[in-house]
Amino acid sequence: MGRTSDARNKILGAATTLLEQRGYSALGVAEICTTASVPKGSFYYFFESKQALALTVIDEHWASQRRQWVELLSSDRDPLRRLRDLFQATEAVQRAGQRKGGLVVGCLFGNLALELSNQAEEIRSRLQEIFEAQIDLIEQVIVEAKDLGQAGASVDAHEAARSMVAQIEGRALLAKLLNDPAQLETLWRNSLDLLQVPPQVRAALD
Amino acid sequence: MGRTSDARNKILGAATTLLEQRGYSALGVAEICTTASVPKGSFYYFFESKQALALTVIDEHWASQRRQWVELLSSDRDPLRRLRDLFQATEAVQRAGQRKGGLVVGCLFGNLALELSNQAEEIRSRLQEIFEAQIDLIEQVIVEAKDLGQAGASVDAHEAARSMVAQIEGRALLAKLLNDPAQLETLWRNSLDLLQVPPQVRAALD
Known part of the structure; x- marks a missing residue:
């Protein structure tokens, strides 16, 4: 093995699974390395700390989720159907997680927001950015729906998007x-x- | 000090604050005892384990919150106004927490649900009962609102209550x-x- 990008990916994969299953505080670097089958030296070659790893997990998880959200929410379907696609995809992700590990893991960002936002400012601010980006993506679709008369004229698109998140x-x-x-x-x-x-x-729509 | 109910209350008070601030996993019995200014022996006199303590914190927090919910939701005001009272009280609790400690602590039950539900079955089942009880309390008010024609006839009161929680x-x-x-x-x-x-x-209503 050693200090290859393969080792980095193994650490990230193990950390994502363990973070989803047990949260941040219950997790140690040694356990992540054991699960990933990499020596501890590799960990500190790629990541300065457990928090730095968590930030990378968050960033990669959002990069992948964001791609899915953008694809679903900017398709050529009716705006409301795009929203439905997003909700169905969100449910499908949780069903897939349950099939894989037996338990619904919930939303990684929400889990970490409640566990860590009052303890780790860097994680808090990253998660804030992600939730605001989610709200913006949904807001654009609501604006389109309003323009087509498919949503109430008095609906505040930004606030409604926030409520959906x-x-x-x-x-x-x-x-x-x-x-x-x-x-x-x-x-x-x-x-x-x-x-x-x-x-x-x-x-x-029905 | 010693093994008095005063020591038990001190432990519960310290544990509630620390659980709200940092969650369950990041917390040790020694720190709880230091914060509570009680010897570690007292802890194990009153509580079998950290999990037993967490369950007691959950139960006492719910006993108190339930009293408030029942009082607000069974007042002689219009049903929708009672719901508004509940939401305003919920916000007031968070504002008070922020004034006291500088940070919004969120909902203790929600925090523990995301951190622990896949790790501690007893805590999971207790939190499930609490959320179902909250849903039932809100459902009763929605049924009243429907009976008075203040909510849509096609609204499923139980599902709407679940959505509100x-x-x-x-x-x-x-x-x-x-x-x-x-x-x-x-x-x-x-x-x-x-x-x-x-x-x-x-x-x-406005």
Whole structure:
């Protein structure tokens, strides 16, 4: 093995899984290295600290999730259908996680936000940026829906997008607590209410 | 000092504060005892383990919060106003926490749900019971609102209550992450949308 990018990827893979399963504080560098099958020296070659590793895990997780969000939310489908695609993909991710490890792991960003935001300023500010980026991506779709008359004219697109991100996090929390990805199923219906989608538009969507 | 109920209360007080600030895994029994100014022997006289202590903190926190919820949600005010009272009280609790310690601590149950539900079955099941009890308390008020024609007839009271608890958790997460209790302000307006409250009822509430 040794100090190859392969070792770096193994550390990142092991750290992501362990962070999702057990959170940050319960985790030690030694355990990450054992799980990744790399010597401890490799760890400190690639990462200055456990926190630096966590930041890298967060960044890579968001880079991958962001690609998915942008693809779904900028497709050529109707704006409301794009939102539904996003919610369905979010639920599918949790179902896949449950199939793989037996347990719903929830949202890595939400988990770390609640565990760490009052303890690690650098992690807090990174997670703030990610949630604001999520809100912006959803806001653009709501603006499009409003322009087409598919959402209430009085809806504040930015605030509604913020509520949707909050909803996703709240539902992911219940899904993890109950080990039940179906907790995410209502995101779509609730969003139609939050966006004050007119009845005839709803009927056409079903 | 010694093995008096005073020592038990000191341990519980210190544990609650530390759990809110830093979560469960980052916390040791020795630190709890130092913060509480009690000898370690006292700890194990009152609590079998750190997990047993956490369960007691959860139970006492819920006993107190439940009293507040029941008082607010069974007052003789209009059902929707009672919901607003609950949301305002929830925000006030976070504002008070921020004034006291400088940081929004979020919801203790939500924090522990994300940190621990996949690691400690007893804590998971206790938190499940608490969230289900919260959902039931809110559901009763929604049923009353529906009976009075203040919420849409097609609204599923149980599902709407579940969405409100999810919303509270999602907003508490943003409030903690952004250290901004105002993130909870929109709970009320979003709930009016989720409950499909007719325009004339909304106008009378403002």
